[in-house]
Amino acid sequence: MKGFAAFFKKEWLENLHNHRLLILAALFLIFGITNAPLAKYTPELLAALADGFTLNVAPVALDAWTQFFKNASSLGMSVVIILFGSTLANEYSRGTLVLLVTKGLSRRVVILAKYAVSALIMSGCYWLCYTLTYGYTAYYWPENQLSHTALAAAALWALGLFYLALTILGGVLFRQTFTAIVFTGAIVALLSLANLVPALERWNPLQLGAGTALISGEITPGELVTPLAVSVALTLFALVLAVKRFARKGL
Numbered sequence: 001m002k003g004f005a006a007f008f009k010k011e012w013l014e015n016l017h018n019h020r021l022l023i024l025a026a027l028f029l030i031f032g033i034t035n036a037p038l039a040k041y042t043p044e045l046l047a048a049l050a051d052g053f054t055l056n057v058a059p060v061a062l063d064a065w066t067q068f069f070k071n072a073s074s075l076g077m078s079v080v081i082i083l084f085g086s087t088l089a090n091e092y093s094r095g096t097l098v099l100l101v102t103k104g105l106s107r108r109v110v111i112l113a114k115y116a117v118s119a120l121i122m123s124g125c126y127w128l129c130y131t132l133t134y135g136y137t138a139y140y141w142p143e144n145q146l147s148h149t150a151l152a153a154a155a156l157w158a159l160g161l162f163y164l165a166l167t168i169l170g171g172v173l174f175r176q177t178f179t180a181i182v183f184t185g186a187i188v189a190l191l192s193l194a195n196l197v198p199a200l201e202r203w204n205p206l207q208l209g210a211g212t213a214l215i216s217g218e219i220t221p222g223e224l225v226t227p228l229a230v231s232v233a234l235t236l237f238a239l240v241l242a243v244k245r246f247a248r249k250g251l
Contacts, residue, residue: 003104003105003106003109004109004112004113007100007105007109007110007113008113008116008117011087011113011114011117012117012120015117015118015121020083020084020121021121021125023079023083024079024080024083024121024122024125025124025125025128027075027076027079027125028072028076028125028126028128028129029125029128029129029132031068031071031072031076031129031133032128032129032130032131032132032133032136033132033136034067035064035065035067035068035071035129035132035133035136035137036064036067036133036136036137036139036140037136037140038067039059039063039064039066039067040059040063040064040140042059043059060141060144061137061140061141061144061146062146062212062215062216064133064136064137064140064141065133065137065146065149065152065211065212065215066212067133068129068130068133068153068211069152069156069209069211069212072126072129072156073156073159073209073211076126076129077159077160077163080118080122080160080163080164080167081163081164081167081181081184081185082181084118084122084164084167084168085167085170085171085177085178085180085181085184086171086177086180087114087118087167087168087171088114088168088171088172088175088180089171089175089176089177089180090177091110092175097110107243107246107247108243108246108247110246111168111172111239111242111243111246112239112243114168115164115165115168115239118164118167118168119161119164122160122161122164123157123160123161126153126157126160127153127157130150130153134149146215147215147217148214148215148221149215151214151221151224152210152211152212152214152215153211155208155209155210155211155214155224155228156208156209156211158208158228158231158232159205159206159208159209159231161231161235162205162231162234162235162238163184163188165234165235165236165238165239165242166183166184166187166188166238167180167181167184168238168239168242169183169238169239169241169242169245170182170183170184171242172242172245172246172249173245188206191204191205191206192206195207202223202226202227203226203227203230204227204230205227205230205231205234206227207223207224207227208224208227208228208231210224
């Protein structure tokens with residue numbers, strides 16, 4: 001695709017200049033450093049602050065991973081959506097795409113490069129958080145080896161890629177940052193409601209966020225195959241729809 005490398009570089013530099021990369025890296029770095037220590041020492045801190053507080057069950061490695069999935073799937077992914085919700089709105093407001101497109105830049109390149117850069121940044125920050133959590137958990141609980149931690153993390157990562165595709169689509173459908181973010185949030189809310197229907201639960205991409213259940217053995221890896229396939233299909237559909245709608249959209 002003509003111009004992809006150049007526009008990818010432009011997007012990468014822009015994400016450096018507007019501090020998206022810095023903010024997201026700092027957030028996931030903090031999560032990665034604190035997940036295991038918080039799980040390890042929170043009972044002791046509560047005992048020191050609250051007279052008479054006792055915890056009969058000692059913290060275990062699963063508590064650290066519970067902290068990881070809670071932080072990454074809630075605040076972490078919310079910040080991802082908020083940060084990248086403005087990626088197209090900024091272009092509309094500055095009018096930069098008009099000049100680039102008239103000079104021959106493919107509109108398809110705009111969408112795919114923006115998605116590729118946002119996915120690269122999210123992935124790097126996310127897996128940094130995972131690596132730090134894994135290392136600190138192994139340090140605090142060296143004897144407690146849990147299964148499927150990488151698989152569980154990969155499932156949530158795939159869900160994050162789906163969220164990014166929805167955010168890009170929202171930016172194409174709506175010119176404002178706020179409405180693009182609300183669009184993504186509305187789709188996630190609808191999926192959450194669909195999760196209440198037992199017949200739809202096994203198909204729901206939100207099942208990919210059940211990392212703690214996978215690690216603890218409550219569910220098996222095979223149970224994530226269907227929601228993963230649905231998530232990948234919806235991600236591709238969102239990107240294809242974004243490309244097609246953007247090709248006909250006024251700049």
